[in-house]
Amino acid sequence: MSLAPQLLSTPRLRLRPPRPQDAEAIFSRYASDAEVTRYLSWPRHRDLNDTRAFLAMSAAVWQHDGVGPYLVFREADLMGSTGLQCLPGRRALTGYVLARDAWGQGFATEILRCMLELAQVCGLRELQAICHARHRASQRVLEKCGFQVAQAMDLDFPNLDPMKQAAHMYKVKVKKHAS
Numbered sequence: 023m024s025l026a027p028q029l030l031s032t033p034r035l036r037l038r039p040p041r042p043q044d045a046e047a048i049f050s051r052y053a054s055d056a057e058v059t060r061y062l063s064w065p066r067h068r069d070l071n072d073t074r075a076f077l078a079m080s081a082a083v084w085q086h087d088g089v090g091p092y093l094v095f096r097e098a099d100l101m102g103s104t105g106l107q108c109l110p111g112r113r114a115l116t117g118y119v120l121a122r123d124a125w126g127q128g129f130a131t132e133i134l135r136c137m138l139e140l141a142q143v144c145g146l147r148e149l150q151a152i153c154h155a156r157h158r159a160s161q162r163v164l165e166k167c168g169f170q171v172a173q174a175m176d177l178d179f180p181n182l183d184p185m186k187q188a189a190h191m192y193k194v195k196v197k198k199h200a201s
């Protein structure tokens with residue numbers, strides 16, 4: 023796959039890979055928030071060491087895959103994060119998380135469309151996303167961007183319940199990049 027650009031932009035947002043100095047903002051804006059992380063696959067950050075572990079993982083993934091997590095900014099304000107996680111066969115998994123004060127303004131849809139364009143630029147052929155079966159807002163975001171349910175599964179949601187939860191794997195085919 024082609025190397026991903028370090029800087030991405032949408033009409034309202036700027037995206038770039040995380041840096042070590044972003045730790046406090048990531049922790050306080052979204053990663054430690056129980057409501058924000060309710061339906062996420064990673065455990066809510068308990069202290070800055072959890073955030074620093076994420077930053078180390080992100081740097082390693084970028085180094086290895088040439089793509090990885092992006093932070094999302096509106097001017098200087100950290101709004102959330104997204105990214106692509108490479109899978110075999112020119113596929114990738116994506117996701118998105120926004121600070122609570124950014125919800126309900128179309129930002130997740132704008133971010134997911136940006137990830138679809140990135141997947142196209144990188145020469146991927148399929149994007150996947152996992153969503154809890156009761157998470158209507160995220161399901162709507164996926165549907166607006168052309169994703170469809172491909173598979174039902176039971177998965178861990180570490181911030182929600184110790185029991186596995188019903189979830190859906192969503193997929194969308196990535197259009198070929200017109201070069």
Ligand SMILES: CC(C)(COP(=O)(O)OP(=O)(O)OC[C@H]1O[C@@H](n2cnc3c(N)ncnc32)[C@H](O)[C@@H]1OP(=O)(O)O)[C@@H](O)C(=O)NCCC(=O)NCCS
Binds near residue numbers: 057126
């Ligand atoms: C889920 C999340 C990403 C949505 O972000 P957002 O910027 O508010 O999403 P958008 O505004 O782009 O779109 C949300 C859509 O869902 C709809 N929606 C919101 N709540 C809904 C609900 N309870 N039932 C049905 N639809 C709902 C909105 O009306 C909108 O659809 P519309 O444009 O047709 O009106 C955001 O709430 C978030 O970051 N949550 C925490 C992290 C998370 O759960 N990430 C996803 C993991 S799969």
